[in-house]
Amino acid sequence: ITNQPQVTVTSYTISSTTTDWSSDVCDCCQDCGICLCGTFLPCLLACKVSQDFGESCCLPCLPGSMIALRTGIRGKYNIEGSICCDWVVMSCLAPCGLCQMAREMKSRQ
Template identity: 60%
Template sequence: MAHPVTVQPAPMIPTAFSIPRPGTWSTELCDCCSDVGICVCGTFIPCILACKVAQDYGECCCLPCLPGTILAIRTGLRERRKIPGNVCGDWLIMTCCSCCALCQLARELKVQYSV
């Protein structure tokens, strides 16, 4: 006689990411190997990735056409997740490492909505 199932399987957590702790980014700024697809997209077609980031954040996908919106999204996401930092630091990162910062935002939003 078969035994009834009494335990439900646990949800699968992506192995490339860890569950983000409050107050930290789920991946580092230059952590390209954690999601190669996002890295390739952010390197070769960052405008498409910027539109996806805006859409995943809950904004219009055309919003990145306006200057400074990805900076505003980064600052908003950082404040929402209570990650230490300030607007000047966000601006510096977006100015000096824009592709890496955009990829980090995409990975953060992917982790946030997949867990």
């Protein structure tokens, strides 16, 4: 035996750059079309957001699905936040949270 096995060390760097939402929760009037749809036809807007995210249009009909959708959007676009914050927004400010998700999907596409 003329060569000894060598140990190889590989290091990986994980980028954890987080961003913020493109608009605030209470910026509903930033896009009047989304604001009006979220106010008068929230079910339709929820289906649109769900489809834009790549999920079924029926997803918003399931209990808790809008919290999961918001968490999924945050994860996909690496937006800072937590599931607890998602729950608070979608429980207390559901129309505003829905409009924020719609604006985010529109700005990212």
